[in-house]
Amino acid sequence: MPTLVSHPDEVKVVSRRFGLGAEAIDKYIELDGYKAVQKAIEQGPEWIVNEMKASGLRGRGGAGFPTGMKWSFVPKVSEKPKYVLVNGDESEPGTCKDHVIFLHDPHAVIEGTMIAGLAIGAKMGFIYLRGEYRYLLKIVEKAVADAYAKGILGKNIFGKEGVDFDIITQTGAGAYEVGEESALMESLEGKRGVPRIKPPFPAVVGLYGGPTVINNAETIANAPHILLMGGEAYAKLGSERNGGTRLFGISGHVERPGVYELPMGYSLRKAIYEVAGGIKDGKQLKAVVPGGSSCPVLKADEIDVGLDFDQMGKAGTMLGSGGIVVLDETVSIVEFALRTIRFYQHESCGWCIPCREGTDWLKKTLTRFHAGGGNKKDIDNIQYLAENMMGRTFCPLGDAAAMPTLGFIKKFRSEFEEYLAGARVEHPLIQIQPVGEPELAGAH
Amino acid sequence: MAVVPNTIFSPETAARFDKLASIYPVKRSALIPMLLYAQDEVGYVSDEVVAELAKRLDLLELDVRGVLSYYSMLRTKPAGKYNVQVCTNISCMLRGGFELLDHCKKTLGIGHKGVTPDGLFSLEEVECIGACCWAPAVQVNYDFHDDLTPAKMDAVLADYAAGRGKDVK
Numbered sequence: 279m280p281t282l283v284s285h286p287d288e289v290k291v292v293s294r295r296f297g298l299g300a301e302a303i304d305k306y307i308e309l310d311g312y313k314a315v316q317k318a319i320e321q322g323p324e325w326i327v328n329e330m331k332a333s334g335l336r337g338r339g340g341a342g343f344p345t346g347m348k349w350s351f352v353p354k355v356s357e358k359p360k361y362v363l364v365n366g367d368e369s370e371p372g373t374c375k376d377h378v379i380f381l382h383d384p385h386a387v388i389e390g391t392m393i394a395g396l397a398i399g400a401k402m403g404f405i406y407l408r409g410e411y412r413y414l415l416k417i418v419e420k421a422v423a424d425a426y427a428k429g430i431l432g433k434n435i436f437g438k439e440g441v442d443f444d445i446i447t448q449t450g451a452g453a454y455e456v457g458e459e460s461a462l463m464e465s466l467e468g469k470r471g472v473p474r475i476k477p478p479f480p481a482v483v484g485l486y487g488g489p490t491v492i493n494n495a496e497t498i499a500n501a502p503h504i505l506l507m508g509g510e511a512y513a514k515l516g517s518e519r520n521g522g523t524r525l526f527g528i529s530g531h532v533e534r535p536g537v538y539e540l541p542m543g544y545s546l547r548k549a550i551y552e553v554a555g556g557i558k559d560g561k562q563l564k565a566v567v568p569g570g571s572s573c574p575v576l577k578a579d580e581i582d583v584g585l586d587f588d589q590m591g592k593a594g595t596m597l598g599s600g601g602i603v604v605l606d607e608t609v610s611i612v613e614f615a616l617r618t619i620r621f622y623q624h625e626s627c628g629w630c631i632p633c634r635e636g637t638d639w640l641k642k643t644l645t646r647f648h649a650g651g652g653n654k655k656d657i658d659n660i661q662y663l664a665e666n667m668m669g670r671t672f673c674p675l676g677d678a679a680a681m682p683t684l685g686f687i688k689k690f691r692s693e694f695e696e697y698l699a700g701a702r703v704e705h706p707l708i709q710i711q712p713v714g715e716p717e718l719a720g721a722h
Numbered sequence: 723m724a725v726v727p728n729t730i731f732s733p734e735t736a737a738r739f740d741k742l743a744s745i746y747p748v749k750r751s752a753l754i755p756m757l758l759y760a761q762d763e764v765g766y767v768s769d770e771v772v773a774e775l776a777k778r779l780d781l782l783e784l785d786v787r788g789v790l791s792y793y794s795m796l797r798t799k800p801a802g803k804y805n806v807q808v809c810t811n812i813s814c815m816l817r818g819g820f821e822l823l824d825h826c827k828k829t830l831g832i833g834h835k836g837v838t839p840d841g842l843f844s845l846e847e848v849e850c851i852g853a854c855c856w857a858p859a860v861q862v863n864y865d866f867h868d869d870l871t872p873a874k875m876d877a878v879l880a881d882y883a884a885g886r887g888k889d890v891k
């Protein structure tokens with residue numbers, strides 16, 4: 279069971295009910311639960327969207343798209359039914375924030391889904407969790423059943439004639455790619471999780487061909503809080519153009535790893551050294567992957583930056599999914615890069631050639647390099663491969679593999695050069711694969 | 723709706739499948755959950771499972787196989803009663819994931835995707851399981867075990883071997 283952590287610098291909005299037993303519906307209602315959705319029913323769609331816009335909330339899955347704007351793109355009139363789809367297929371390495379939301383506050387996700395539905399005129403919502411989260415699915419399923427039993431979901435909710443909302447919950451079956459919104463729709467339709475070509479965007483043609491709003495679970499869980507406190511008040515908690523707070527999962531070589539809710543724009547240095555207690559065992563910081571494994575790495579002297587989408591962008595990296603992975607001085611970047619690319623190679627759906635072939639060649643080249651069989655051209659080749667994947671695939675998985683690779687080469691080129699000259703990892707974690715031999719059984 | 727005579731599933735699972743096939747706007751949406759629940763019951767997705775799910779959802783067996791081959795949690799061969807899935811992705815790697823994997827390989831005497839001769843355990847090296855802040859983490863079937871060391875892992879395995887382990891389904 280994940281341990282709950284706390285720090286005085288935290289500003290608890292989405293995590294306000296964590297650890298208070300709010301997975302039980304009565305407790306949730308006692309803690310202001312399902313008030314926001316009733317307010318939303320009274321005030322109507324325009325008010326909801328305006329509050330969401332005013333809140334400055336940006337998508338917490340990684341792309342950071344303004345949520346209110348996304349909701350406003352859905353056509354008012356549609357022949358086909360509209361849908362809300364909650365993306366709980368949390369799979370970006372370094373990210374485990376939705377895990378704690380589903381565990382501690384599943385009703386907030388349900389209420390947020392209903393609010394999104396009211397905003398766009400949908401009568402059905404889906405909550406899709408990753409397949410590994412079966413125990414969390416059971417928690418969410420129970421929450422949904424309890425909400426139905428109380429007349430909060432179903433027909434004529436809260437006794438309001440003609441206001442209906444249904445929620446279906448399910449899990450995936452293991453695929454990182456399904457976290458991409460169009461692949462998620464494919465998966466929910468019972469197909470292979472291969473992305474769709476955009477446009478049309480889901481807001482126009484989405485699930486089952488109907489207009490669909492797809493939001494990350496944390497984004498959705500923020501909606502009730504925003505409507506209760508008001509969009510402007512929420513915006514003020516964060517930094518410019520980055521409203522509110524965010525759940526940051528700090529993992530790796532820190533003293534107190536955990537999921538902390540910090541205001542947008544909070545200092546990355548403070549997050550590591552104060553909130554998470556600094557580097558484990560008194561070691562030195564070497565690097566930080568600031569927002570899940572697809573974000574370009576930051577060096578130890580580059581962490582004086584605010585944790586919001588714009589400031590991270592200026593620093594040449596991304597806020598991504600908020601998964602901050604901290605590396606101490608003992609980590610070999612060559613090995614870390616190999617592990618990162620092995621993941622993307624494993625998860626590429628294989629549709630777009632630059633991603634399918636690119637990730638495979640990156641893995642092969644890095645595997646050989648790691649084994650000591652690299653040659654002078656390899657470093658440039660890795661860079662060339664990654665540069666040629668960027669922007670050349672239908673979904674962002676190709677970019678997600680290329681960006682960190684380019685970051686490792688750019689920031690730690692000397693380490694790759696030293697490795698080439700004979701420097702080795704003292705205790706390799708990843709099994710060294712003899713050069714020129716077929717893949718070892720067990721490596722993937 | 724064509725009534726599909728239940729052939730291989732327990733009455734509870736069959737009832738669950740009937741319901742699943744009816745709740746979505748399009749029936750096929752039930753495929754992935756059904757594959758998982760079928761695997762939980764049968765142990766793997768057998769030819770018989772593929773045939774019956776295809777019938778239940780009015781799909782070709784080919785459609786079912788196409789989906790089956792895409793998702794990493796679905797398997798076409800039996801695993802151990804307890805499938806030990808060790809994460810070695812970045813956050814777990816930094817806190818001993820590979821050490822844990824090696825330890826499991828030695829303790830269980832099997833490699834990646836191997837099954838012990840008594841069929842009790844199988845082992846898998848898996849990608850990120852979403853427990854990064856409690857690394858290194860392992861899933862045994864659907865149950866999470868966090869913040870592990872080789873010694874703690876031994877205790878977890880001993881619990882399962884003695885029938886005391888939690889089996890989330």
